[in-house]
Structures are given as structure tokens and as C-alpha cells.
Amino acid sequence: MTFAALNILASVQEYAGQVAAYQTWFFAVILAVTLIALATEKIHKTILVLLSALFCLFLADFWGLFPRQEGHHLPVYIQMIEWEVIGIVIGATVFVEIAARSGVFTWISVKMLKASGGDPFKLLIFLSVLTAVFSAFLDNIMAMIIIGSLTVVACRRLELDPKPFLITEGIMTNVGGLLTLISSIPNIIVGKAADISYLKFLIVSGPYTVVALAVTMFIARRLFGKTVRPLAGEEARTHNRALVMAFDEWETVNDRRFFYTSIVAIILVILGFAFKAQIPILRDFGIEVVAMMAAVFMMLLHAKDVEHDLDDVEWSLVFFFVGLFVIIGVMERGGVLLKIGTSLERLTGSTGAVGLMWFTALFSSVTDNIPLAAMLAKIFGPTPEAAAALPPTQWWAVVFGANLGGNITPIGSASTVVACTILKKHGMKVPFMQFVKIGGVFALAQLILASGYLLILQAILSGGAG
Amino acid sequence: MKERSIDEFESIFERASIPVLDIEEVAINRISAVLKGEPLDDSVLVLAAYLKKRFEAQVDLHYPAICDGEPVLKAARKRGLDPQTQPFVSTAELVGQVSIGRAQLVLMAEPVEEEARFIDIDAMVQGTAPPVLIIRQPIDKPIDIFARILHSLTGNFQQTQNFSYSFTLVKDRGTLELLHTVDESDVEDVKKALRMSLEVDAYEAKELLESLARHAERYLKGVVAASHKRPFNVSYALAMGEVVPTVQAALAGGKYTLLVVGSHEEGHSRVSTSDYRLMHTVREIPVLAL
Structure with missing residues (x-):
């Protein structure tokens, strides 16, 4: 397979002729240093990316990579920023924060805990599947924080070791993060670049997600054996059932009216995302507008605390994106993306989408998957025409690789970081290699499964659009 | 921010974890039926007979010493009771008789007389250690x-x-x-x-x-x-x-x-x-x- 888009990328490199080889290499070094520094997490990632972006801008201007008429005013790099992605992040964050405050998700979590009857295996299945579902409709971090917090409280009550539960939940979050277009940032970036609708994303990723959830549960049962074994004996079952029945889901809800209106709002917003193309008013707007509308709708429901709600927007993430898109924009003009694309083609060309997925997964396991997804999106889809010309499975390879790669190491994804943070908070450290031994098994199985799924998709979708 | 959110949600779930009260049922083994010649005295006996059977309890009959004990005992036997009888000369003595301890229940009919109603009920409720069940309507079942x-x-x-x-x-x-x-x-x-x-x-x-x-x-x-x-x-x-x-x-x-x-x-x-x-x-x- 060849990356058809690379030709198009080369053809649209209007500045390519102006870039000297040493300049491209210099930019490549800056990018590599930035990515390594991001992986080490010694400096806050937003500060790091913004500093790197400023340096790239000065350098690009110094070498005359910007057209003279643009100068070095804001509009030069404002074009590089994917405002749609930022719109989705801001809208979704506000929506999720306010929805979480209504108590809907904590209420459902406690209900699931009670439904498990305190049986360790049922508890593992129920909470892990719920984490996956929440991460599909919320963001991964929020899903992990909610379920992770309940897990430690419930395990304390039931005198269970929370480690197997939290690790499985962290891993399930990344599987659930595959389900919808807005489940994870790489999905948003790729979905936007490849012009994949919410519904189409759900239809393609849904079957894989369901099978991967079942496989993950099976592995968890085998891997954690004793701790998650179903309870034997009526006495033990009665005892544990009584312990979990003492949880009251309504204690997590402060305002029942807000709770009920939030349920309606969440359903409406999900339907809005899913059927945007079919709804006359929404049809003409981008998905970022739907996300912002959802945020405004929730603010209206929770009007008494708008200031507090807006404080919860992840402004550091927004500025991280601003810096990241500027870096990628400069790298595009500096010819670095073309070089990466060519190298990538050499590296994975013979293995096709499957090879690309494994490369993306391995890269995502040691560094932030967002810059990788943003870079690959720019390499494969610099223009809508180029994006449309690309085999659809290539986009899916990036999606699967970026999401599942996070399961290999404890630093590979935000949700596994949260899981380890919760465990550490309660005096249970998970050493890096211990996590790799566990997470690696899950990730290996999920990636093998995804490889097969990509081949099936390739057969089905060949010739069609993603 | 992440740490703060984890703390917030943990405290929410801690709050949702209600401490279950340890409520033990009382093995009622002694019923004290107070009969003072009130119209509802028979209902007291009906209830005492039911509770005796239900809890396998001992029934004591308390009646004013100025009354003849034989009709009281006869009425009790009619209701299937074979109680111990304890006449009392004053409310203070009655209170002393029925304040034996826990696992006990005192049954009494509400006096018809307005003044007695307040004095007797208050004296019993205030003075006795065991709970007092006051009957105000005839009891069939x-x-x-x-x-x-x-x-x-x-x-x-x-x-x-x-x-x-x-x-x-x-x-x-x-x-x-x-x-x-x-x-x-x-x-x-x-x-x-x-x-x-x-x-x-x-x-x-x-x-x-x-x-x-x-x-x-x-x-x-x-x-x-x-x-x-x-x-x-x-x-x-x-x-x-x-x-x-x-x-x-x-x-x-x-x-x-x-x-x-x-x-x-x-x-x-x-x-x-x-x-x-x-x-x-x-x-x-x-x-x-x-």
C-alpha cells in the first residue's frame, strides 16, 4: 500500500521549494526534542508546547517561510490552528463538567455497584463496562475519576484489593474511548480530518469495541484470578449484598430537578451528535457548533453557577492545542511532515494499515497520543481532497493505534495515569514494569483483535470513504 | 485539578455509603397488663393474649387493690390467659411493679375520665422503664x-x-x-x-x-x-x-x-x-x- 495522500501533500507544499534540507532537519530536531520532553513530563506540557511553538514561529519567520504579505501577525498562525477541534474540546468539557455535577453519572455508578451484589467478578464486569460506556460519552479522564473513586470506596467496604479493578477500568476506558467520535481527542482530530460523522464512527468502531470489551473481561478474569473470583456460598453473597445495598445512589444527587433535566439534556445531546446530518437546523453546522450548543444548553440548566462551570474548562488543554497546531503548521511548511510521511511509508508501507496501527500504538504508549494523532492527520489529510483519497482503514489504523497504545504503559494514556494516581493516593504504587506486564497482555490481545478487524474493514470498505 | 476531582468524587461516594444501623429486635418476655376497671380493659386482655402467644411471654395482671381480684382473673382466663396477679394501692406502687426491666411491655387502656387520662398516662409513661402501649379503641383482631x-x-x-x-x-x-x-x-x-x-x-x-x-x-x-x-x-x-x-x-x-x-x-x-x-x-x- 502507498500513502496516496503524500503525493497530494507534496503537491500542496507551496513553500517546499523555499526550504533547505538543513532547515527541515533543524525543525525535525525541534519536533523530536519537543516530543521527548513531552514524554518525560518534566515541564508542563502546555508551557512546553507553547514555548516550542513560539520558537518555531520565530525560526520560520527568520528563514522566510511565511509569505511576505502575511508578516508575523496573528493571522499567520491562526490559520494553522484547528479551531473545530478546540471548539469540540471546550464545548464537550463544559458539557461533561456540568452533566457530572448533576449526579447522573454517580447515580448510575452506585446503581451498578448495587446490581453487582458485591460479587467481585460481577463488580469487575459492571464497573469496567460502565467505565467504557462513560468514556464513550464523557471524556476518558472524567469517566475514570468517577468510577475509580467509587471503586476504592466500594473495595474498602468489601475488603477487596482495588488494584485489579482500577487497572482493568483504566484499560477499559481506552477501549470505550474508541466508541464515538468525541470519546477521545485522537478520535476528534482524526474524525475531523477524515470527515467521519458521529454515526458512521459509531457504526464502524461499535462492533470492535463490543468484542474487545468481552475479550478484556476474559483476560482480566484469567489474569487477576483470586481477587475477582465469584463469591462461593450463600452466606458470603448475603454479607456482600448487604454491604453494597447500604450505598444510596440518591446521596450523590444534590438537586433532583437538575438531575432529571440533565438526563433529558444528555439524551438530546447524544441524539444531536448522532443525527446531526439528519436534523435540519444542525445539518449546516460543524460538530464543534453542536458541542458548543450542548455546553450552552447545560449552562442554561445550571445557570446559578456558570462562573464555576467555566472555571472547569481545561484551559491548559486548549492552549496546548493552540501551541501544538502551530508547531504542526510550521512543521508542514518546513517539510518535516513530508519527511515523516515518507519515512512512515518506508517503515509500514508493506504492512499497510495494520503496520501503521502498530506503529501508532507503540508511539502512543510512550508519549502523548494527541500530538501523534494531530501530526498523522496533517500528514494524511492536508486538504479535504487528500483526506478523501486516503484508504479509510488508514484513518482507522490511527484511531485504533492511538487509543489502544495507551494500554501498554501506565503513562500511555490519561485514564491509566488516573488509575495509578488513585492507587498511589491510597498507598498502592504500581511500578512501571508491573503495569507493562499486565497492560501489555491486554494491549497485545486488543491490538491483535484490531489487526483482524482492520483487515475485515479493508475488505468491506475498500473503495468507499471512511 | 485531577487530585481535587478524585477527592471530590471519593467524598461523594463515601457520603453515599450509609452506615447501616444495627437494630436488634427485642425478645419480649414479659407483658404487664394494667386493668383499672376501664371499658377498654377487655381489649387490654385480648392484646395481652395475642402478645403472649406471639412472643411466648409471661403475662402479669395489675389491678387496684380495692377491687376484687377474682372477676379480673376470670376475665383473663376467658381470654385464654393464666396470669400472675399483682394488686396495687397507688400509681407509684404500680410504676414500681411494672418497672422490672427490658424486654417488657406495659399495656393499659385509656381512662375515660379526662383528668385521669392525663394523670395516669403521664405517670405511667414518665415513671415506668418499659414502653407503654395505650389502647384507645376496642380491639377485635x-x-x-x-x-x-x-x-x-x-x-x-x-x-x-x-x-x-x-x-x-x-x-x-x-x-x-x-x-x-x-x-x-x-x-x-x-x-x-x-x-x-x-x-x-x-x-x-x-x-x-x-x-x-x-x-x-x-x-x-x-x-x-x-x-x-x-x-x-x-x-x-x-x-x-x-x-x-x-x-x-x-x-x-x-x-x-x-x-x-x-x-x-x-x-x-x-x-x-x-x-x-x-x-x-x-x-x-x-x-x-x-
Whole structure:
């Protein structure tokens, strides 16, 4: 397979002729240093990316990579920023924060805990599947924080070791993060670049997600054996059932009216995302507008605390994106993306989408998957025409690789970081290699499964659009 | 921010984890039936016979020494009882006779005379250690008394609530409803309990009442959780306002068969002022004063 888009990328490199080889290499070094520094997490990632972006801008201007008429005013790099992605992040964050405050998700979590009857295996299945579902409709971090917090409280009550539960939940979050277009940032970036609708994303990723959830549960049962074994004996079952029945889901809800209106709002917003193309008013707007509308709708429901709600927007993430898109924009003009694309083609060309997925997964396991997804999106889809010309499975390879790669190491994804943070908070450290031994098994199985799924998709979708 | 969110959600779930109260049922082994020549004395015997059978308890008959004991004993035997008899010469002596200890229940009919009604009931409720069940209507089917119990609770901060008798007496597949009324006088109790000397303004008093209601609700949920797996239903309701009208309103719409008031801990009866008012106001159903 060849990356058809690379030709198009080369053809649209209007500045390519102006870039000297040493300049491209210099930019490549800056990018590599930035990515390594991001992986080490010694400096806050937003500060790091913004500093790197400023340096790239000065350098690009110094070498005359910007057209003279643009100068070095804001509009030069404002074009590089994917405002749609930022719109989705801001809208979704506000929506999720306010929805979480209504108590809907904590209420459902406690209900699931009670439904498990305190049986360790049922508890593992129920909470892990719920984490996956929440991460599909919320963001991964929020899903992990909610379920992770309940897990430690419930395990304390039931005198269970929370480690197997939290690790499985962290891993399930990344599987659930595959389900919808807005489940994870790489999905948003790729979905936007490849012009994949919410519904189409759900239809393609849904079957894989369901099978991967079942496989993950099976592995968890085998891997954690004793701790998650179903309870034997009526006495033990009665005892544990009584312990979990003492949880009251309504204690997590402060305002029942807000709770009920939030349920309606969440359903409406999900339907809005899913059927945007079919709804006359929404049809003409981008998905970022739907996300912002959802945020405004929730603010209206929770009007008494708008200031507090807006404080919860992840402004550091927004500025991280601003810096990241500027870096990628400069790298595009500096010819670095073309070089990466060519190298990538050499590296994975013979293995096709499957090879690309494994490369993306391995890269995502040691560094932030967002810059990788943003870079690959720019390499494969610099223009809508180029994006449309690309085999659809290539986009899916990036999606699967970026999401599942996070399961290999404890630093590979935000949700596994949260899981380890919760465990550490309660005096249970998970050493890096211990996590790799566990997470690696899950990730290996999920990636093998995804490889097969990509081949099936390739057969089905060949010739069609993603 | 992440750490803060984890702490926030952990505390939310900790709050949702209600401490289940350990409520033990009372093995009632002694029934003290007080017969003072009231029209409802026969109902006292009917109820005593039922409770004797249900709890396999010993029944003692207490009657005024000036009366002839033989007709009393005859009436008891007619109801299937073969009781110990204990004549008394004064209310003080009666109180002494029935204040043996725990696992005991005193049954008495409400006096017809207005003055005796207050004096006798108050003396018994205040003086005796065991709870007193006051009968106010003729009883045909004694089991029906325990079909739908309304247990009235006040917000008194210093009162230790006792649910053991209600849990023991409610019949299988019966209903026990807990009605907790938080009223303004509770604020004074809280102030006393917390040794607060400062005056509280209207806003602070409202906040205090709301916090009392929240505290009570959590407590009541612990009681409901304790009823899990028991053969009867327990539910609760919270109300703000004065105790007597609130309970009367509940009784008017609820087809209740027994009202439980006060608290009873370690052989000491603690009936608050509002409970006394309630005890004398509610006339249509029996009242168990703990």
C-alpha cells in the first residue's frame, strides 16, 4: 500500500521549494526534542508546547517561510490552528463538567455497584463496562475519576484489593474511548480530518469495541484470578449484598430537578451528535457548533453557577492545542511532515494499515497520543481532497493505534495515569514494569483483535470513504 | 485539578455509603397488663393474649387493690390467659411493679375520665422503664394493630432513637413508616447540645434546620438499610414544621394502625414535650410510648 495522500501533500507544499534540507532537519530536531520532553513530563506540557511553538514561529519567520504579505501577525498562525477541534474540546468539557455535577453519572455508578451484589467478578464486569460506556460519552479522564473513586470506596467496604479493578477500568476506558467520535481527542482530530460523522464512527468502531470489551473481561478474569473470583456460598453473597445495598445512589444527587433535566439534556445531546446530518437546523453546522450548543444548553440548566462551570474548562488543554497546531503548521511548511510521511511509508508501507496501527500504538504508549494523532492527520489529510483519497482503514489504523497504545504503559494514556494516581493516593504504587506486564497482555490481545478487524474493514470498505 | 476531582468524587461516594444501623429486635418476655376497671380493659386482655402467644411471654395482671381480684382473673382466663396477679394501692406502687426491666411491655387502656387520662398516662409513661402501649379503641383482631405502624421521630438532637420495639412489633408483610419532623424548637436543642451561646439569625436557623434534616435523612436511610431482608417494609418521610399537626396530617391520610412516639434506651423512657402533646392529641389509634 502507498500513502496516496503524500503525493497530494507534496503537491500542496507551496513553500517546499523555499526550504533547505538543513532547515527541515533543524525543525525535525525541534519536533523530536519537543516530543521527548513531552514524554518525560518534566515541564508542563502546555508551557512546553507553547514555548516550542513560539520558537518555531520565530525560526520560520527568520528563514522566510511565511509569505511576505502575511508578516508575523496573528493571522499567520491562526490559520494553522484547528479551531473545530478546540471548539469540540471546550464545548464537550463544559458539557461533561456540568452533566457530572448533576449526579447522573454517580447515580448510575452506585446503581451498578448495587446490581453487582458485591460479587467481585460481577463488580469487575459492571464497573469496567460502565467505565467504557462513560468514556464513550464523557471524556476518558472524567469517566475514570468517577468510577475509580467509587471503586476504592466500594473495595474498602468489601475488603477487596482495588488494584485489579482500577487497572482493568483504566484499560477499559481506552477501549470505550474508541466508541464515538468525541470519546477521545485522537478520535476528534482524526474524525475531523477524515470527515467521519458521529454515526458512521459509531457504526464502524461499535462492533470492535463490543468484542474487545468481552475479550478484556476474559483476560482480566484469567489474569487477576483470586481477587475477582465469584463469591462461593450463600452466606458470603448475603454479607456482600448487604454491604453494597447500604450505598444510596440518591446521596450523590444534590438537586433532583437538575438531575432529571440533565438526563433529558444528555439524551438530546447524544441524539444531536448522532443525527446531526439528519436534523435540519444542525445539518449546516460543524460538530464543534453542536458541542458548543450542548455546553450552552447545560449552562442554561445550571445557570446559578456558570462562573464555576467555566472555571472547569481545561484551559491548559486548549492552549496546548493552540501551541501544538502551530508547531504542526510550521512543521508542514518546513517539510518535516513530508519527511515523516515518507519515512512512515518506508517503515509500514508493506504492512499497510495494520503496520501503521502498530506503529501508532507503540508511539502512543510512550508519549502523548494527541500530538501523534494531530501530526498523522496533517500528514494524511492536508486538504479535504487528500483526506478523501486516503484508504479509510488508514484513518482507522490511527484511531485504533492511538487509543489502544495507551494500554501498554501506565503513562500511555490519561485514564491509566488516573488509575495509578488513585492507587498511589491510597498507598498502592504500581511500578512501571508491573503495569507493562499486565497492560501489555491486554494491549497485545486488543491490538491483535484490531489487526483482524482492520483487515475485515479493508475488505468491506475498500473503495468507499471512511 | 485531577487530585481535587478524585477527592471530590471519593467524598461523594463515601457520603453515599450509609452506615447501616444495627437494630436488634427485642425478645419480649414479659407483658404487664394494667386493668383499672376501664371499658377498654377487655381489649387490654385480648392484646395481652395475642402478645403472649406471639412472643411466648409471661403475662402479669395489675389491678387496684380495692377491687376484687377474682372477676379480673376470670376475665383473663376467658381470654385464654393464666396470669400472675399483682394488686396495687397507688400509681407509684404500680410504676414500681411494672418497672422490672427490658424486654417488657406495659399495656393499659385509656381512662375515660379526662383528668385521669392525663394523670395516669403521664405517670405511667414518665415513671415506668418499659414502653407503654395505650389502647384507645376496642380491639377485635389484635394482629391488625401491628399492620401499619407510624413511628414519629422528632429532631431532638439529644434523643437516642430506638427502633427495636417497632421492628419487633410490626407484623410480617406489615409496614413501618418513619416520620421525622424537624421543627424550630430543634434549633434550641442543637444549641444546647453544642453549647452555643450566640443568638442565631433567621438565615442561620434555616441552615441549621436544613442540616438537621439532612442528618436525619441519612440516619433514616441507615434504618431502612437495616430492614433489608426482614419480612416487613420500612420507609421514611421527612417533614419540616410542628410535630403535632404534621403527624395528624399523616395519620389522616395513611390508615395507620399504631403510632409510636418517644425513644427508649437502656430502660429509660424519654418522651419529649411534643411527644406528650402528640400522645394526648391522637385518639383514634393505639399509641406506643417508648
